Amino acid sequence: MVASEAVPLAKTGGLGDVVGALSRELVCLGHDLRLVLPRYKDSGKLVKDLTESHTLTIPAAPVPIEITIETGTLNDVPLILLRYDPFFDRPGLYGESGRDYPDNLARFALFSRAALEVCRALNWKPDVVHAHDWQAALAVVYLKTLYLSDTWWQSCRALFTIHNLGYQGIFPATEFLLTGLPWSEYTPDRLEFFGQVNLLKGGLVDADMLNTVSPTYAREIQTPDLGYGLAGVLQARKDRLFGIINGIDSEQWNPATDTYLPARYSVKDLAGKRTCKTSLQREMKLPSRKVPLIGVVTRLVSQKGIDLILDILPDLLTLAIQMVLLGSGDPVSEKALTVLQERFPTKFVARLGFDEGLAHRIEAGADLFLMPSLYEPCGLNQLYSLTYGTVPIVRKTGGLADTVSPYRPGAKNDKGTGFVFESPFAEVLYSTILLALQVFRDQPEWQRLMGRGMRQDFSWRHSAREYVKLYEKTVALNQSATDIPPDSFPRGRFRDVGPPSHLSR
Numbered sequence: 391m392v393a394s395e396a397v398p399l400a401k402t403g404g405l406g407d408v409v410g411a412l413s414r415e416l417v418c419l420g421h422d423l424r425l426v427l428p429r430y431k432d433s434g435k436l437v438k439d440l441t442e443s444h445t446l447t448i449p450a451a452p453v454p455i456e457i458t459i460e461t462g463t464l465n466d467v468p469l470i471l472l473r474y475d476p477f478f479d480r481p482g483l484y485g486e487s488g489r490d491y492p493d494n495l496a497r498f499a500l501f502s503r504a505a506l507e508v509c510r511a512l513n514w515k516p517d518v519v520h521a522h523d524w525q526a527a528l529a530v531v532y533l534k535t536l537y538l539s540d541t542w543w544q545s546c547r548a549l550f551t552i553h554n555l556g557y558q559g560i561f562p563a564t565e566f567l568l569t570g571l572p573w574s575e576y577t578p579d580r581l582e583f584f585g586q587v588n589l590l591k592g593g594l595v596d597a598d599m600l601n602t603v604s605p606t607y608a609r610e611i612q613t614p615d616l617g618y619g620l621a622g623v624l625q626a627r628k629d630r631l632f633g634i635i636n637g638i639d640s641e642q643w644n645p646a647t648d649t650y651l652p653a654r655y656s657v658k659d660l661a662g663k664r665t666c667k668t669s670l671q672r673e674m675k676l677p678s679r680k681v682p683l684i685g686v687v688t689r690l691v692s693q694k695g696i697d698l699i700l701d702i703l704p705d706l707l708t709l710a711i712q713m714v715l716l717g718s719g720d721p722v723s724e725k726a727l728t729v730l731q732e733r734f735p736t737k738f739v740a741r742l743g744f745d746e747g748l749a750h751r752i753e754a755g756a757d758l759f760l761m762p763s764l765y766e767p768c769g770l771n772q773l774y775s776l777t778y779g780t781v782p783i784v785r786k787t788g789g790l791a792d793t794v795s796p797y798r799p800g801a802k803n804d805k806g807t808g809f810v811f812e813s814p815f816a817e818v819l820y821s822t823i824l825l826a827l828q829v830f831r832d833q834p835e836w837q838r839l840m841g842r843g844m845r846q847d848f849s850w851r852h853s854a855r856e857y858v859k860l861y862e863k864t865v866a867l868n869q870s871a872t873d874i875p876p877d878s879f880p881r882g883r884f885r886d887v888g889p890p891s892h893l894s895r
């Protein structure tokens with residue numbers, strides 16, 4: 391399992407949650423896996439049994455680099471940390487103060503190459519290399535190029551998981567030599583993309599099998615709207631592209647056991663949820679009022695619909711509600727939120743930053759959770775909300791469409807678990823919130839709605855089994871992935887689409 395994040399070691403978003411929890415669930419199911427991560431600044435403090443085994447020279451470009459291998463266990467998962475302090479002993483994972491580190495290609499090329507080299511050094515031969523997102527995509531590419539004729543690797547297959555097509559790892563052409571790949575790989579049907587190097591594209595063209603994190607997103611990324619310039623490549627590989635919905639780590643995210651909460655609760659006894667609400671109001675310095683409390687926990691980026699939220703807030707905050715937002719990211723959005731907080735101090739609090747405990751307390755203490763994403767590969771916060779009885783308001787896209795059933799007012803035997811809107815316009819979001827607030831006034835109906843969400847099982851057990859089936863399918867393949875017709879590449883039919891505006895995260 392090759393990834394740049396895994397909880398509790400490293401997390402900037404859902405990737406960390408997914409890699410950490412999926413790995414543990416696979417180990418519980420009896421699979422033999424090694425989780426390979428870069429050794430970041432604080433990793434040493436978080437893994438108790440970390441031991442340094444030996445050094446290894448990685449044939450990096452332009453010169454070989456000596457790294458240290460550290461091994462340990464992370465929540466029962468055998469862990470391998472690849473240590474090279476000049477690259478990874480930094481305050482951020484990918485950048486600082488909203489700016490990417492300028493040497494990200496070199497950092498993740500080294501990581502991806504070392505992830506393969508370390509298997510060889512430990513003589514641990516995987517059936518499947520499972521790589522996640524652009525940061526690990528080169529592991530797949532190396533396997534299918536530099537290591538192709540190496541008999542030690544011959545039986546190994548590659549699964550590549552796309553967590554977010556909006557982040558592709560795009561770098562100037564001049565950096566291509568740092569991949570260590572021959573220039574013959576820098577072509578439109580390989581890693582070249584509108585005159586730049588695209589690492590994610592390498593994973594897409596080379597992996598034996600591909601998946602993303604919901605069935606709806608698997609379809610959406612094959613369209614020009616959400617394909618971010620790679621729809622043609624994904625269409626061409628659609629027979630090898632699957633959607634598996636993320637699960638949640640029920641040890642971390644369970645209102646009955648959550649140690650971040652001031653009180654615990656379950657669908658059978660909701661008293662603790664009321665305590666969580668008053669305690670959250672106190673923590674956020676909001677007056678203790680019996681009004682609906684709306685929660686938001688998000689990266690502040692346009693993907694998450696932050697502009698829609700900012701558009702409606704001045705009107706929304708004139709109503710009898712309170713709202714708590716935890717997020718960090720785009721400085722312009724941060725500033726706008728701060729201004730609104732000053733204007734509505736008894737109704738709105740924006741906490742800027744990353745705070746795991748507060749994220750849990752918002753999920754538990756709020757009545758409603760707002761997630762109006764423009765696109766959402768899967769989304770975890772709506773799953774946490776459903777589990778915590780905090781009714782989600784979501785846009786019908788990607789994993790949100792696959793996990794939240796729309797509440798239909800007046801419908802008999804309604805199966806709805808949340809409020810769902812489709813058109814990405816502020817007025818549509820606003821009227822959906824008004825509908826939710828109206829239903830909130832009918833508390834018996836509201837409790838039924840909450841209960842339906844809380845009784846759903848989003849634990850990893852089911853999704854991990856889906857991954858196992860996909861590994862089995864991948865292992866059964868007897869040919870490498872060379873099934874892409876030449877007219878599928880951005881230089882061809884999709885030349886006019888253009889690359890995404892936001893590149894690496």
Ligand code: ADP
Pocket residue numbers: 402403404405407687688689716717718743744745746749768769770771772
């Ligand atoms: P994404 O990965 O696109 O950010 P997800 O919904 O899949 O979206 O996952 C986001 C994860 O990051 C959740 O676990 C959420 O609680 C967490 N998160 C996001 N922003 C913050 C924050 N500011 N503080 C704490 N946790 C956060």
Ligand code: GLC
Pocket residue numbers: 403404405408553554603636766767768769770789
């Ligand atoms: C990405 C997506 C998010 C998904 C997460 C984990 O960050 O934006 O929707 O839940 O990855 O797969």
